Every structure is written in C-alpha cells, then in structure tokens.
Amino acid sequence: LSVLRWISSSLIFAALVAGTVASGPMQHVVAKSEGYSILAADFHVHSFPGDWATLAPWDVTLEARRRHLDVISLTSHNHVWAGQLGRWMADADGPLVIVGEEIVGSAPHYHLLAVGVRSTVDWRKSAADAIGDIHAQGGIAIAAHPIAEYSRTYDSIALRELDGAEVLHPVVFERDESADELREFSSRGKFAAIGDSDYRGLGPAGVCRTYVFAREFSEHGVLEAIRERHTVVYDRGRYYGDTKLIELAIREHLVPARGGDDKHAIFSSIIGIAGGIGLVMAILMGPMGLLRSRARTTTVRV
Amino acid sequence: LFIAFVLACNISLIAGDPFNARLVASAMAYWTFVPLAEAAALVVVCWGARRRLSLSKLTDLFFTGHAPWLLWFTVLSIIWGLQSPQSASAFVGVHEVALLAGTAVVVIWCGYIDFCFFSAVLAWPRTRVAFALLIQRMISWFLLLLVFSWASLSAGLGR
Numbered sequence: 413l414s415v416l417r418w419i420s421s422s423l424i425f426a427a428l429v430a431g432t433v434a435s436g437p438m439q440h441v442v443a444k445s446e447g448y449s450i451l452a453a454d455f456h457v458h459s460f461p462g463d464w465a466t467l468a469p470w471d472v473t474l475e476a477r478r479r480h481l482d483v484i485s486l487t488s489h490n491h492v493w494a495g496q497l498g499r500w501m502a503d504a505d506g507p508l509v510i511v512g513e514e515i516v517g518s519a520p521h522y523h524l525l526a527v528g529v530r531s532t533v534d535w536r537k538s539a540a541d542a543i544g545d546i547h548a549q550g551g552i553a554i555a556a557h558p559i560a561e562y563s564r565t566y567d568s569i570a571l572r573e574l575d576g577a578e579v580l581h582p583v584v585f586e587r588d589e590s591a592d593e594l595r596e597f598s599s600r601g602k603f604a605a606i607g608d609s610d611y612r613g614l615g616p617a618g619v620c621r622t623y624v625f626a627r628e629f630s631e632h633g634v635l636e637a638i639r640e641r642h643t644v645v646y647d648r649g650r651y652y653g654d655t656k657l658i659e660l661a662i663r664e665h666l667v668p669a670r671g672g673d674d675k676h677a678i679f680s681s682i683i684g685i686a687g688g689i690g691l692v693m694a695i696l697m698g699p700m701g702l703l704r705s706r707a708r709t710t711t712v713r714v
Numbered sequence: 715l716f717i718a719f720v721l722a723c724n725i726s727l728i729a730g731d732p733f734n735a736r737l738v739a740s741a742m743a744y745w746t747f748v749p750l751a752e753a754a755a756l757v758v759v760c761w762g763a764r765r766r767l768s769l770s771k772l773t774d775l776f777f778t779g780h781a782p783w784l785l786w787f788t789v790l791s792i793i794w795g796l797q798s799p800q801s802a803s804a805f806v807g808v809h810e811v812a813l814l815a816g817t818a819v820v821v822i823w824c825g826y827i828d829f830c831f832f833s834a835v836l837a838w839p840r841t842r843v844a845f846a847l848l849i850q851r852m853i854s855w856f857l858l859l860l861v862f863s864w865a866s867l868s869a870g871l872g873r
Contacts, residue, residue, distance in 0.1 A: 424723070424733075431733030460744065461861045462784030466725045471740050475729060489863075585804035614794070616730035621829070679795055684732035688792035691723055694716075695784050 420693035426685025434586065434652050434679055440480045440506075445664050448625040448642075452666075453483035454618050455618040456528050456578070461563035463488045465609040466613030469498030469509075471614030476507045479618040482636055485512035485527045486504065490535045514556055515542050523556035524609075528635045540570040552638050554606050557581045559590050575632045576638055579618045580607030580647045586622065591647075598652070604638045607645035618649075623666055625657050634686070684696060717777060718746040720784050724791035731803065732795055747861055749777065755853035759846045763836050777833055779827035786820045825851075 429675065443450040458465040459472045467475065469486055476484045484507050486495035497510035502509040514565035515535050522539045528551035533542050534597040543553040554576040557568065566574070579598045584591035598605065607620040625642040644653040645669035650660045661667045717858040722742035723733060731737050752773065755772050760772055767775075790813075794802055 427733040428735045431731070432735040433729055435734040435736070461747075462864055464862055467729060467741065468744055471737060474737075475731060480733065575747065582800070582804040609803055611803075613725065613729050614805065615728070615797070616799045619799045621802040636722040680730070680732055684727050684792060684795040687723065687733045688727065688788060688795070691788045693722055693786060695720065695781050695788065 416693060417697055420690045421648055423665075423686050423690030424694065427683050427690060430679075431684045431687065432661075434676070434683060435478065439475070440482070442482055442629060443666060445660060448660075449627075449629040449633070450506075450661065450664060450666060451482040451624045451626055451629065452480060452618065453485075453574075453622045453624050453634065454481055454580075454620070455483075455485040455487070455510075455606060455622065456514065456525055456526065456556060457484050457611040457617075458488060458514070459486055459487050459494050460613070462491060464612060466702065470501045472611070472613070472617070473498060473502050473507060473509055475613075475617045477505065479581060479616055481507050481618045481621065482629070483510065483624065484506045484617075485510040485525070487512035487514040487525050487527070489514050489516050490532065492529060492532050505548070506628070507514050508631065508634070510634065512551075517542060517565070518714055520565045521562065523558075523562050525554040525556050527552050527554060527629060527638075538567075538570075539566060540573065541564050543570055543573045549714070550635075552576065552635050554578065554608075554638075555603070556608070557583055557594070557610065559583060559593040563597045566600075574601060574603055576604035576606040576643070577601075578606045578608050579600050579652045580645050581610060582620060584647065602641065604643045605645045606638075606642045606643065607647065607652075621645075623653075623661055623673065625654075715746075717749045717784065718742045720788065721745045721748060724787055727791040727795040728802075730795065730799065745857055748858065751857040751861070752776075752850075752854045754857070755850045758853055759850045760836070762837075766836065772835070776828070776831060779824055779831055780825070782823045783871060784822045790816075 454476065457472060460467055470487065473484065486498040486509060488494040490513065492511050492513045493521045496512070498510040499511055511526050512525060513533055514534050515524045515526055517535050517537070517539060519523060524539060524542055526533050526544060526546040527551040529546055531549065533545045537545065546553045552575040553573065555574055555578060557578055559680050577598050579594050581594065584594065607622045608617055609620040623644040624634055626637040626639045641654060642657060643658050644651065644661045644667065651667065719742055722738045722745055725741040725745065726732055726734055726737045730739065756773060756776050757769055760769070828847055829843055832838055832846050838846065
C-alpha cells in the first residue's frame with residue numbers, strides 16, 4: 413500500500429511541476445495594422461462566486477492572458493461587483509478588464525450584456541429600458557446568445573438601440589439550429605458581430621472571440637469600435653462583420669486561427685491523465701483510506 | 715485540506731490548464747468553502763453529540779464518506795480535460811444521461827455512507843439519523859447554491 417501511495421504522490425507532484433512549466437510564458441503582442449489595434453476580445457465572462465463559474469476574477473484574467481485575449485468583460489448575472497473586483501486586480505500585462513453585467517431580465521425573459529457600465533442595471537426593466545440605462549452609463553448593449561428562446565423579447569426599439577449581438581457562442585457547437593438562430597437574429601438589425609465564449613472556467617478561455625479594430629487600446633477605444641461596428645468574428649469557415657475588416661484580418665493572419673498548438677494539447681492531456689490517475693489513487697488510498705481505518709477504530713471504541 | 719486540494723486540481727483540469735500550481739493554489743483557497751459549508755452543517759446537526767465525540771474528530775470521520783463524489787468528480791474532470799476546447803465549453807463532452815445517472819448513484823451512495831456514519835458513530839436511532847441527514851444536506855446544499863448563484867437566484871425568485 414505504501415508503494416502505491418508513493419506512486420500516487422509522485423504522479424501528482426510530477427503533474428504539478430510539468431503543469432506549471434507547460435503553462436509557460438504569457439507574452440503576447442497586440443496586432444496593429446492600418447491605424448487599428450486589432451484586439452482579441454471576449455465580452456461574456458463569468459466568475460466565482462455569485463455565478464455558476466469555477467474561477468475567481470483574478471484567475472479568469474490570468475487564464476484569458478494565457479489564451480492571448482487582449483480584452484475581457486466580466487459579466488456576472490445581475491451585478492457588477494465581480495467585474496469591478498476583476499478590473500481592480502488586473503495588472504498592466506493585461507488583458508484589459510471592462511466592467512460588465514449579464515442582465516437576466518424577467519419582463520419578459522432575456523439575456524443582455526451591459527459592457528462598460530459603472531453600476532448595476534436593474535434586471536426588472538424591459539430590454540429596451542435596460543439598453544437605455546446602459547447607454548446612459550456610457551456602456552454598450554449586446555444581445556447574449558439570442559437563440560429563439562431569448563430573442564422574442566427584443567421589440568423594435570430594443571433592436572434599434574442594440575449595439576451588438578452574439579453571432580458566435582458555444583451553443584453553436586451543441587446544435588446547428590442554434591447557429592442558424594443566432595444568424596437570423598443578427599439579420600434583424602445592424603449590430604456589431606460579436607463572438608463570446610460565455611466563459612465559466614469550463615474549457616479554455618476565449619474559445620469564441622471577437623476581433624475588435626480599435627483606434628486606441630483602451631476601454632474607450634474598444635467601446636467606440638463596437639459602436640462603429642468595427643468587429644470581425646470567425647467560426648469554422650464563416651466570417652461575420654465588416655467586409656473590409658474581414659479582409660484585413662485574413663491578411664494579418666488573425667483568422668482562421670493559426671494551428672501549432674497540437675503538441676501543447678497532447679502534453680497537457682498527458683499531464684492531466686497522469687495527475688488525474690494520481691488523484692484517483694490518492695482518494696482511494698490517501699487520507700480518505702487512512703481516515704476510514706480511523707473511523708472503524710473509533711466506531712469500535714464508541 | 716485534502717478535499718480542497720482535490721477540488722482545485724480538478725478545477726485546473728476542467729479549465730484546460732491542468733495542474734498549474736499557481737491556479738491550483740489559488741483555486742484551493744476559495745474552493746475551501748465546500749468542506750467549510752459541509753462542516754458547518756454537520757456542526758449544526760451534531761451539536762448535541764459533542765460530549766460523546768469531539769466536533770473535530772466527528773468532522774474528520776464525516777469527511778471519510780466523501781470518497782465516492784471526489785472520485786466521480788475527478789473522473790469527470792479527466793474526461794472534460796481530454797475534450798476539444800469547443801466540446802468542453804459547450805458541455806457536450808459527457809453525455810447528459812450518463813452524467814445525471816452517475817451523479818444520482820454518487821448522491822445515493824454518499825447518503826448511504828453518511829447514514830451509516832450517523833448510525834454507527836453516534837448510535838442514533840434510524841428516524842433521528844434520517845432527520846439529521848436531511849437537515850445536514852439541506853443546510854450544506856443551500857449554502858453551496860447560495861455561493862454559486864445568489865444573483866441568478868434573486869432574478870429567478872423575482873420572476
């Protein structure tokens with residue numbers, strides 16, 4: 413048994429060392445072309461606590477940096493304090509953290525991203541009124557995953573005032589119909605094309621992302637670029653957004669995303685399997701097993 | 715501490731940054747709330763039994779019943795970590811029915827272990843054990859739910 417415990421500890425220790433080394437340097441240079449800073453952004457990110465998410469704001473920002481995101485918006489359900497905490501803790505190496513909120517509206521049901529707001533927008537308001545509040549605070553409003561279930565509530569006023577709509581979201585990987593529904597919603601108005609991952613710490617950050625063509629790398633520059641619809645989204649052979657900017661993104665080799673991460677993915681899988689086996693062994697034979705024998709002893713004594 | 719460590723390692727696996735010591739250490743700090751919530755619920759339920767067995771010993775013994783769900787969570791995390799980024803982010807890596815069935819088995823299994831714990835260690839009658847188990851679960855699960863989703867819940871309740 414002691415040999416198995418030694419193997420378990422060694423596997424976990426080796427995985428921790430290899431996992432830390434493999435996580436590696438997080439340097440990333442922002443692409444610049446034709447007067448634009450081309451920023452990889454994810455405007456729909458959740459964090460722990462308060463939301464169904466596994467990582468705290470400070471860990472979310474580091475994971476975003478690892479995945480070469482330049483901008484994220486922390487958008488917890490119906491509050492902005494997680495975003496404020498994340499921005500306060502963000503360091504100069506990036507990414508740029510914009511305070512946000514995912515308004516889970518109740519009258520009727522809708523999900524709306526408020527990006528660049530200062531205080532919480534009331535979720536009891538209609539979508540159109542909520543968008544008005546967001547604009548009054550200097551923020552932008554993005555329709556979150558507007559598949560059929562969430563898109564009915566947007567009336568003509570809301571559609572006219574919306575700044576952006578998610579045309580790429582992990583729901584498109586679940587079913588093709590969802591991708592059709594997102595495209596159908598995008599065709600209802602002139603919205604900035606947005607790709608967001610609705611990140612919750614499950615899987616890598618920035619799986620879905622938006623390329624923002626900003627005149628300056630700042631919160632103001634990013635929000636202004638979205639108001640001007642200066643965004644590009646790429647999804648498995650499809651491009652969304654401004655035609656000229658799509659050509660620029662292709663020319664700059666930003667889309668399709670470059671490969672070359674295969675070796676790293678295999679290495680990560682090996683680390684995960686080795687460490688995972690170590691954990692399983694530890695659960696079966698480590699402190700739990702030890703305590704189980706103590707439990708039996710104590711039970712006999714009682 | 716061991717439970718928090720296993721949880722944090724699994725969180726790093728799921729996040730696609732497996733066993734990054736920085737992430738594990740950080741996640742361990744805030745995921746300690748899970749064993750803390752359970753211990754708090756246990757103390758409430760077993761307050762009257764503290765003369766029979768100290769609360770610290772009682773807590774130690776109680777956590778021995780956590781092996782099944784830690785094991786289940788670890789296996790799920792390994793599977794999750796092996797998915798493509800798209801599958802992992804869209805929750806399609808593990809079949810929904812298998813996920814629910816496995817979770818149901820683990821919930822029942824852990825419930826049975828804890829039932830035996832209250833019966834054997836505290837020598838309580840069956841009805842009292844069942845009541846204690848129910849209260850312990852209600853308190854701890856409510857605390858966990860609150861930490862995860864208080865904002866969503868507030869919107870849901872107001873709807």
